[in-house]
Amino acid sequence: MVEQDTVPWWCRWNWWKVAFFIMLLLFEGAREIAVIQANSPAQPATLATVVSTGDLTVAQGRWNRIDGGSALVAGAVRIDCRRDERRCYEVSYGINGEYVNSPDLSIYPATWGVDQISYENNDPACARYSVRVDQKLEKVFAIRERKDKPSMAGFDCTKLERRMEMTLTDGSEPFADPAKGHFLPMLTLLKVVFGK
Structure with missing residues (x-):
């Protein structure tokens, strides 16, 4: 018999x-990563900018409401206005x-003004968008107004708000913790150990 020592x-x-x-630790780590990724909504990564050079004005960003209403659907927009073509x-x-x-x-x-460009989007059946690119302030504003009569038959526009004011802003949103409301013991332990 072999001695233990x-x-x-x-x-x-x-x-x-x-x-x-x-x-077990690897599976738990993979589960916690999956929970974080599943609860992190996609957001466009755009910077709100307005740049004018010669006959070209370019604006980009994300539409956000400035009239205090509910949030808009996430997305991004780029507007190129060409003075020589008189189009955006x-x-x-x-x-x-x-x-x-x-x-x-x-x-x-x-249409071009002294320090602004404006155009109208009348394409949607229930709404009309009036867009103004302010070159002096380097901002883009839009007003959506509900049409009294839809431009296409079969649309019920009564559920649409009568008026909405928007501006182009950065694509970033305030950080919402994707771990909130989930049991993530390894992540919690790491936060306690590293103090974040």
Whole structure:
């Protein structure tokens, strides 16, 4: 019979137990990462900018309400206004949960003022958008007004708000903790250890 003191320490351990606990920690880590990713909504990463050079004015950002109403659907927009063509090109896309919609390109006749460009989007059946690019303030404003009579038959526009005011802002949103309301013991332990 072999004495316990002569057997090396690595032969005395039950390695299947060690492997079990390592696998348990790995699975828990993977579960917590999946919870964080599932609760982190997609947001467009755009900076609100208005740049004018010569006959070209470019604006980009995300529409946000400035009249205190409910939040808008996440998305981004880029507006290119060309003075020589007297038109504005508006490219926009929306984000629905984890999915990004395909881009939508619209072209509108535009008018130039002293320090502003304006155009009207009358395409939607129930709404009219009046957009103003203020070159002096380097901001873009829009007003959505509900149409009294829809431009296409079969649309009920009564559920749409009568008026909404918006501006282009950065795509960032205030941080909402994706871990809130979930049991994440490893993440909680890491926050306690590293004090974050």
